[in-house]
Amino acid sequence: MAATNVIPTRMELTRLKGKLLNARRGHKLLKDKRDELMRQFLILVRENMALREKVEEGIKAANKNFVLARSSMTEETVNAAFMAPKQEVSLEVGNQNVMSVNIPTFKYQTRTSDPNDIYSYGLAFTSSDLDDAVLSLSSVLPEMLKLAESEKSCQLMASEIEKTRRRVNALEHVMIPDMQESIKYISMKLDENERSSQIRLMKVKDMMLEEAHHYEEKAAARAADVS
Amino acid sequence: MYKIAVIGDWDSIYGFGALGLDTFPLTDPIEATKKLRELADNDYAVIYITESLASKIKAEVDRYRELRLPAIILIPGVSGNTGDGIMAVRKSVEQAVGSDILFGK
Secondary structure, eight states: OOGGGSOOOHHHHHHHHHHHHHHHHHHHHHHHHHHHHHHHHHHHHHHHHHHHHHHHHHHHHHHHHHHHHHHTSOHHHHHHHTSSOSOOEEEEEEEEEETTEEEEEEEEEESSOOGGGGOOSOSSSSOHHHHHHHHHHHHHHHHHHHHHHHHHHHHHHHHHHHHHHHHHHHIIIIIHHHHHHHHHHHHHHHHHHHHHHHHHHHHHHHHHHHHHHOHHHHHHHHHHHHO | OBEEEEEEOHHHHHHHHHHTOEEEEOOOHHHHHHHHHHHHHTTEEEEEEEHHHHGGGHHHHHHTTTSSSOEEEEEOBTTBOOSHHHHHHHHHHHHHHSSOOSSOO
16 A cells, blocks of 8 residues: 555645646556557558468478479589579668657668579579579568568567556556555545644634633533522 | 578578578577577578577577567478467467457467
């Protein structure tokens, strides 16, 4: 209980009230942030799943072709064929801000623009299956990069959602009720103090009046007269 | 300028070399861990890793989940699809939503 270890003063009460107002505002904002993040995340993760299925399908097909190609060649030939790749892929990493989550965006560039540069070997010693395999793999590459982007975004957003949800819950279920309780405690305590001083004053007033006018003695005398 | 790496057993990844990605044929988990750290520290923004290798160094792969870069993406190897890649996506959903409401079959 937080209520028991606060000092019941007016200053503390004002401070707590301000804090509560802030907490309420923060809670509302964080809740909105969470909802919006969740909405975007659900869109993104569906896309991610679809992409992943597509990429896995593509790589599977490519791998099939590679196995086929390997079956008709020795390891040395294949090794030699891939020894010196002609093509080179580099990435440009951008930044996108989605609800204060920094998501990287990837833009890839190939060193040469010729699409045939993926064949890094002469055609004399390798089977045509290898060409097919490389081609099928290169056709998945753009999708693989999109997958990387969307999967990373999903991971980052998931962790951000988790954090935001925790904050929302902490505010909603711990901070705000605690503060409300403290405020209630302080205001009750202050009311109590006020009543007690009021009573004290009334009592003092009674005593002073008694001293000045001797009401009780007079009343007793009147009672004696009547009898 | 960032680069792309592919880690896994040689049979699964040598084809990527032709496309211009950097391939690192590794199967030993300890070496793979070392390589992964090294690549992450250098200019590799995307690291593809075969599912079978990733399952051996799960802790290391998970370490990069919350970092902005690099993106570590699981790909199926030549020996087949283990479903770990799909699991990673479902894990994200579980982390965000609390339970897997989208793909829970």
